[in-house]
Amino acid sequence: MAIAVPAGLLFPEALLHTHWFAVLATFVAINTVMYAALALAKILPKVNPSDWIRKRNERSETRSIDPGSTR
Incomplete structure (x- = not known):
């Protein structure tokens, strides 16, 4: 026999004020920020x-026989 809960799984409010829940929420927040930073770093060039x-030893102009080369 299943009980239908219209709002999903609900925890008591006292659970949200415990120390371990704050540690878990902090871990999830840091993990989310790191994942977003890594995803952004992978997208950017x-x-x-x-x-x-x-550099001092780099020429200001190319001396290649190919005029289209940049180096």
Whole structure:
């Protein structure tokens, strides 16, 4: 015999004020933020700082026989 609960599974309000529930909620929050950060990092293009900063031994112009090459 099943009992229908229209609002889903409900816990007593006292359970929400326990220490272990706060620890569990904190873990879930940190896990969610980390998952979102990793997903965002995977979507964004890779950042190469060497593309922005010119090294001392790097030529300002290419000396290749191929005029379309960038390096």
